Amino acid sequence: MPFSMDFQTAQHCVNNNNVAFFKAFSNPEHLLHLRHKKSGDTLLHLCCRCGSETVLIYFLEDLKANLEVSNNDGKRPLHDAAQYSQEGCLSILLNHGAEPNVFKRSDWTPLMLACTKQSLNAVDLLLRAGADPGIKNKDGWNSFHLASRVGNTDILSRLIAAHPEVWDTRSKNLRTPLHTAALHGRCEAISLLLSECGYEPDCVDSCGVTPFMDALRGGHVDIAKVLLKTGKVMVEREDKAGRQAIHQAAQSGQKCAVDFLVQELGVLSTVSSSRSGETPLHAAVKDGQTEMVVHLLNMGADPDAVDCHRRTALDVARACRKDACATAILQWVVK
Known part of the structure; x- marks a missing residue:
């Protein structure tokens, strides 16, 4: 066997789980x-x-490899095992004493990465090894936040069972x-969060968004209906910019959400922001x-309505160089 090996060759052997090749190598320290x-x-x-x-067991037990080694992104092998739902490797690392609560450059713990996938077993392995779902990353997100974005209710339930207050974040x-589950359209998760956790359905973030x-900004009318059934949601509530749900749905181009607000809930398509005077058309x-733009005009939006700057x-279309919008308004006006 040769005394040295290039990374590509070693990678091929790892991918094929070819431990015999590594055991026959004449310079194992090189690996x-x-x-x-x-x-x-x-x-x-x-x-x-x-x-x-x-191969992993060979490196850990025969070569005494450092299981906490980091790559250039600060990821340790445990991060990769969690991210790729490699439950066997995850178990091996944890059984060999891998630290479950390490960060990858202040962003992600292995449990956070596992919660972005669909492997309940991976999450369970980490929790039983002492992973803390309440740990927050630099943006203030914990594992429950990330699991809510994915919407796997089994994982959400497991996190609550392990740490009953983890939802309160x-x-x-x-x-x-x-907020996260609503924006990403996780309807089953929303139902679980409302029934098992203590959220106020109309809670606001730092921008006043509910x-x-x-x-509705994400076009998830089914979730809006679930939230409305709680009887605790103000349809015409404004955020800190004075905008209602219809402004946000219009800005994100969600016609189904706008139709729901106007046709089923009676929200006016011409409603103005209390702060900026902007209409959904703006x-x-x-x-x-x-x-x-065309949809709102057909619904009765007033093209002559002005904001607080008399625009x-x-x-606005001309100022923001939205030429297609400007053309659509002009064509509608001259009809």
Whole structure:
């Protein structure tokens, strides 16, 4: 066998779980120093990414490899095992004493990464090893926040069972997991969060945005209806900019959400922000939502309505260089 080996060859052997090749290698210490030039990944990282359990055990037990080695992104092998739902490698690392609560550059713990996937077993392994779902990253997100974004109710229930108060958290901009689940359209998760946790359905973040607003901004009318059934949601509530849900739905181009607000809940398509005077038509123009502009005009939006700066939607379209929106307004006006 040769005395040295390049990373690409070693990677091929790891991918094929070829432990016999490594055992026959004449310079095993060399293997522990191999790294990918750009990422800084070691062979342990590769094992945990592709699930090469036999090779991983060989490195840990025969070569006494450092299981807490980091790549250039601050990721340890445990991060990769969690991120790629490699439950066997995850179990091996934890049984060998891997620290479950380490950060990857202040952003992610292994449990956070596991909660972005669908492997309840991976989450359970980490929790039983002492992983803390209440730990927050630099943005103030904990594992429950991230699980709410994915919406796996089994994982959410497991986190609550392990730490009953884990749901009671806010990010640095005061967003709750209820906001997160609403924005990302996780209807089953919303039902669980409302029934098992103590969220106020109309809670606000630092911008005054509610989960109801977030749901409609994402076009998730089904979630908006679930929130309304609590009887604790103000349909025409304003955020700190004085905008209602219809402004946000218009700006994101969600026609189904606008139709729901106007046709089923009686919200006016011409309603103005109490602070800026903007109408939903102004909001749609700002983000270049041409189809929404036409839709609002057909619903009765007033193209002559002005904001607090005395600007019509056409003025805003020209100022923001939203040429398609400007053309749509002009064509509608001359009909």
